[in-house]
Amino acid sequence: MRLIQFASSIGPDFGAVGSAGGLRLIVGALLTYGLVVAVFMLVxxxxxxxxxxxxxxxxxxxxxxxxxxxxxxxxxxxxxALTWANWLPDIGPHL
Known part of the structure; x- marks a missing residue:
């Protein structure tokens, strides 16, 4: 059941992190720039x-x-990196 729940949530859970608005902007911008550069390099x-x-x-x-x-x-x-960004806030409370 945990795997199905994780697979259905595609975006990172920014509610578990302080300053979620700023973190969301930074991660979103880095992912966008990374994909744009990768596509440009591929072309x-x-x-x-x-x-x-x-x-x-x-x-x-x-x-x-x-x-x-x-x-x-x-x-x-x-x-x-999106999956990793999902995993890090989820593992934090268990440490």
Missing amino acids: ISVTTWAIASSSGSWHTAQKAKVGCFVAIGGAAFTGA
């Missing part, structure tokens, strides 16, 4: 990969491919 890496592959520059294409994987990983870690 640039994919474009560079395509141009480098078509022109025969295999070393640049390999670096752009690594950039794509880093961008996808960055987006995944940014999404995981």
